[in-house]
Amino acid sequence: MRRLISERGIVVSCQAYMGEPLYGPHYMAEMAKGAELGGAIGIRANGAADIFVMKQFIQVPIIGLNKRKIEDSDVYITPTLEDALAVYAAGADIIAIDGTNRIRPDGRTLAQTVQELKRINIPIMADISNEEEGLFAAELGVDYISTTLSGYTPYSSQSSKPDIELVARLASVVRVPVVAEGKYFTAEEVNRALEAGAQFVVIGSAITRPQYITERFVQAISSQIKSDNERL
Numbered sequence: 001m002r003r004l005i006s007e008r009g010i011v012v013s014c015q016a017y018m019g020e021p022l023y024g025p026h027y028m029a030e031m032a033k034g035a036e037l038g039g040a041i042g043i044r045a046n047g048a049a050d051i052f053v054m055k056q057f058i059q060v061p062i063i064g065l066n067k068r069k070i071e072d073s074d075v076y077i078t079p080t081l082e083d084a085l086a087v088y089a090a091g092a093d094i095i096a097i098d099g100t101n102r103i104r105p106d107g108r109t110l111a112q113t114v115q116e117l118k119r120i121n122i123p124i125m126a127d128i129s130n131e132e133e134g135l136f137a138a139e140l141g142v143d144y145i146s147t148t149l150s151g152y153t154p155y156s157s158q159s160s161k162p163d164i165e166l167v168a169r170l171a172s173v174v175r176v177p178v179v180a181e182g183k184y185f186t187a188e189e190v191n192r193a194l195e196a197g198a199q200f201v202v203i204g205s206a207i208t209r210p211q212y213i214t215e216r217f218v219q220a221i222s223s224q225i226k227s228d229n230e231r232l
């Protein structure tokens, strides 16, 4: 049975790229299980193989996507309708798609893609990068708007911090649930996004990428170690 996420809380994005230490469906499914045990209300996952295996491990809903770079297109989050259908067939409950108005590699517009998915009752999360895109996606009737791409399109706000302002602006004008996603590293930031009106917050790298988690600690202590060494 496919389910929407209607509670408030944390969704954990369990994704690893080829070449990363935890790449592979089994690692990602175990990661998702850990997140579920820790209280995640949903999992965000990339690719049919990971989603199919995860589905056997966890009960909470899965937001599925297929990240794929096709030729010179800038659209890489579930870039084609076929990608969306494959991820749905693998068991995802909600499909995350690029929610920008950029040309898609299959020649469809965002509106046509949304229309097709809605026709067959597939719940959609639109990954947007700015307010205008959020408003447009809401008008098209998607089920969630997520701030995933803020900072990842050349025309959106560029920051190393989460775009909580975008969450606040969208949540004050649209009725569709707004999801805060991208660059959330502290509980304080998550609480601020919830206060700003996010229904839930998606956290990825801060929980599921051990190399980045370690690197952040290593960087944080490097000046301390340097000054200790200088004193010796």
Ligand SMILES: CC(=O)N[C@H](C=O)[C@@H](O)[C@H](O)[C@H](O)COP(=O)(O)O
Binding pocket: 013, 015, 065, 148, 149, 152, 181, 182, 183, 184, 202, 203, 204, 205, 206
């Ligand atoms: C921009 C893009 O391609 N974002 C991807 C979307 O699925 C993932 O790489 C991110 O990990 C996810 O959005 C969570 O974000 P963060 O890892 O910053 O918590």
